[in-house]
Amino acid sequence: MTYSTRIKYSAEQKSEMWERWQRGESLCSIGRIFDRPSSSIFNQLAPTGGIRPPVQCRSRLALTLSEREEISRGLAAQQSLRAIAKQLRRAPTTISREINRNLGYDGYRVSQADQVAWDKAHRPKLCKLACNPILSRIVAAKLQSNWSPEQISGWLKKEYP
Numbered sequence: 441m442t443y444s445t446r447i448k449y450s451a452e453q454k455s456e457m458w459e460r461w462q463r464g465e466s467l468c469s470i471g472r473i474f475d476r477p478s479s480s481i482f483n484q485l486a487p488t489g490g491i492r493p494p495v496q497c498r499s500r501l502a503l504t505l506s507e508r509e510e511i512s513r514g515l516a517a518q519q520s521l522r523a524i525a526k527q528l529r530r531a532p533t534t535i536s537r538e539i540n541r542n543l544g545y546d547g548y549r550v551s552q553a554d555q556v557a558w559d560k561a562h563r564p565k566l567c568k569l570a571c572n573p574i575l576s577r578i579v580a581a582k583l584q585s586n587w588s589p590e591q592i593s594g595w596l597k598k599e600y601p
Contacts, residue, residue, distance in 0.1 A: 447480045454484060458492045461485055502557065503538060508550045511535060515548055575600065
């Protein structure tokens, strides 16, 4: 029995996929364009409920790629952490943590550090109702008692701030 490998799509392919889906094309027709089964297209669209996810952007507080490149250059020039931090107008502890979480002074690589930062930033959180079965049952009971979603939302804000 042979197993197929996971199909990976580039950012451009995913963008085209979403554009075609938003125009109303079927999964089968999109799959034919990419020469893939419709199930692989479904697996790209389903996690967000068929709604295009927002473009991922970084917090203004996070280090940028260019700042990471400056850190790498500073390490290559054997500058102190404080000198690198002063140049970037960042706290020395920020620079220290960045270096330590990305293989230290000798192993720091810009592209790898940047990818790790993106990967860690993308962490979907579970819904509170999915995490709390007791609360989920309470909400379900209120829905069965003909409470409106707005009433339940207001009640939740008071009882579970």
